[in-house]
Amino acid sequence: MSTLLPLASGPEGRHALRPLLDTVLDALHAGERARGGPLPAGGPEAVAARVRDAVGDVLPDEGDPDALRALVHALAEGAADPAHPLCVAHLHCPPLAVATAADLAVSALNPSMDSWDQAPAASELEELVTRALANEVYAEAPRGAGLYRYAAPSRGTIGPHRPAADTAQNHPDALITTGGTESNQLALLLAREVHGPSVRLVVGANAHHTLPRAAWLLGLPDPVVVPAPAGTLDPAALDQALTALSGPLLVAATAGTTDAGLIDPLPDIAALCRTHGARLHIDAAYGGPLLFSHRHRAKLTGLAAADTVTLDLHKLGWQPVPAGVLAVKDAHDLAALHHHADYLNADDDTEAGLPDLLGRSLHTTRRPDALKIAVTLKTLGRTGLGTLIDHICDRAREFAALVQEHPGYELYDTPTISTVLFRPTTATDDAVAAVRRQLLTDGRAVLGRARLDGRLWLKATLLNPATRPGDLAGLLKLVEGTTPR
């Protein structure tokens, strides 16, 4: 049995994995060569047909020993590869090799974060990562008292994985999630549990669609949407809305909008929330990692005033999906997630010192995504991460300058993070949409789209540190050659 179907771990794991990993690397390479560009050519139906031909019956009666090679080849041949410099549509980053390699260790050992006896070391690794990230988010004192490092609770008495012995001590914490969507859901859930089910979400029209969707999911009242005509939440409009509303309120601001990478005026919004007694969530899924950059972290001033903060390390953090985080200013809020299941956290086990992990997530079985994050943070350090972020932001500014200098293009604005919106000056919205689809169908470029100022723009979200200025000049030429005259 074990020679026919080797396991990834245990005494034979290493010998079993090595040749299979070679198969994967070779199939990835061959698939990439067969693709020959940022995405496969031919459009959805042609791509789907090639996948069906390559796979055949996915659940045959008898097994096929060539399946690994064939399916990985099909995946790679049909991928929109974020490591290709012309794949720039979305907040879809190319992962670092070191993070990807770390993720293999997790797949092989398969720890699960719902009980200590499935994840003895992984649970401590997660605690180190969440504490470091909570510290990073809340290092700035809420009332402008300069930088501080929050004092970690003394070990063995209280901490994220242990019941708080000293309940008077208020300290930040963070949870690992599957991404911004889940982080936003959790932020709303914590608000509901702290303020009751009538809590009302107040959100800018520029906010991510998952915020209103989370309100629907959790059975909360319909959100109040505040206009954001310039792409960011307008404090005057927010003030008006908060003045008109009564009952418990949760304001959600954005640090890095999906469409344009804009950051809401966080200090103003935080001040309004204090004045009106509203809870504040900041969705910094995109912009959050600017914290690691000396040059850019001031753009996030005000972040530490938020009760909860979403950030994603599978966007501006070069992680394989998923690598989401929810930072929480007051760890007591997490009591809402406490949960009991006798087979995982029986009272006598907890009393005897077995850590209770179940309240760290709404999931039960859960992969330790903290490992790849920990490996990346430690391999790069703040300096390395900051350098990567600075580099990406520089590239976006260079691309924006290229657009601005080009007589055939209009630039939406100088990028705040790494998103550049542009459009052929004379094209209609329909033509802009058609250009994007034509480039997709040709397999030549993966560009995004965004509607702002009442017009449709092409969107380039730069996240690839290997992209060179020449690649971006080539992208402009490509769009030019595809735009009807």
Next chain:
Amino acid sequence: MSTLLPLASGPEGRHALRPLLDTVLDALHAGERARGGPLPAGGPEAVAARVRDAVGDVLPDEGDPDALRALVHALAEGAADPAHPLCVAHLHCPPLAVATAADLAVSALNPSMDSWDQAPAASELEELVTRALANEVYAEAPRGAGLYRYAAPSRGTIGPHRPAADTAQNHPDALITTGGTESNQLALLLAREVHGPSVRLVVGANAHHTLPRAAWLLGLPDPVVVPAPAGTLDPAALDQALTALSGPLLVAATAGTTDAGLIDPLPDIAALCRTHGARLHIDAAYGGPLLFSHRHRAKLTGLAAADTVTLDLHKLGWQPVPAGVLAVKDAHDLAALHHHADYLNADDDTEAGLPDLLGRSLHTTRRPDALKIAVTLKTLGRTGLGTLIDHICDRAREFAALVQEHPGYELYDTPTISTVLFRPTTATDDAVAAVRRQLLTDGRAVLGRARLDGRLWLKATLLNPATRPGDLAGLLKLVEGTTPR
């Protein structure tokens, strides 16, 4: 930049990954040797201290090129390794090497399932997998008309990723999830959206804790809990409960309880749901893969009558976490998840033929866990999967027989799937709990616990195909040596 911090994909990906993967394999091996057993010795504080010493500062100012090796070593040294034959506490399986290798391809290419232009081939692969699994669950006709294969809709007109052109056609479908917890949440959400927010969950006392938790999450009324004194849902008690209740009802049955691996009387429950007009969900997170075994699939008779079915391939399917599935009898129910976000599924893009993927999940960014599942299904085929499952079930029966023959032990019952509950005949509940913790602290065995018949049992959940009968005899000896006389 790119030579200092290589990416996992693109032209340099293969060369960058290979040495890092070697580092991971070597560190996994060295960590496992340092551990020397199924889990690290010393208990939670000692393990945590070793991890902290190995990691040091997880976010230093300057990077550390040795971080990958050091952290993977710490993870492996401190793992509860499900590939070790004495790690049998939970539904925590050792992954197959072939599935683990496939998962690497996903980490490297980083497709995201929220739009076609981030996952051109991955979206089609997912469709093939979900169709095959929906077919497997619903192959048995709901009204006992014998086996059928559901007719897949003709390509290009309708299908899971496309709007249904022929809305009269009712066919099954499936979603990929992060596990049973999310599948159960989605099952309740679909019930809420079909029947309204007053829908009431009716659940056995033997059901998984995530079902009541999902009702809380979604703002549904408090569930009605039906007693299950024998470990399975009692049809007479269910009939009584359904008779007493009014309004829309959702009954949740279990195929493979967490505590004992028992299967509720599904045909009886399905008949009661028909009689009372209740919707039916079956949580087959554990038992679902019995479908692949000719010998065991009859245990799931009645499954196809459910409106929704949870199954997890990271339990009896040997996948790295996560690999969850929710099968849905009528694909129309999934309309509740339809969602619009202009940057991902603008109307003109959908009309022009770009598949709309956003309604396939509550997540936005989402890893294609379908690849490892597809590779496993096709590498093994039904025959290979069935053989593995039969083998595991045989091993559990052999272990149960060992227990039964041993004068010092009491057996709870002959296993239905692969869970064996046993206890030293003369021990108190406190002693049983202490034995389990002592084995954990010693790093000698990872056993589970379950309270049934008013007593505490030791639980062995057999999922490791490499376990030999001698290992299990050794486990009994270990427990014997640890039990106070």
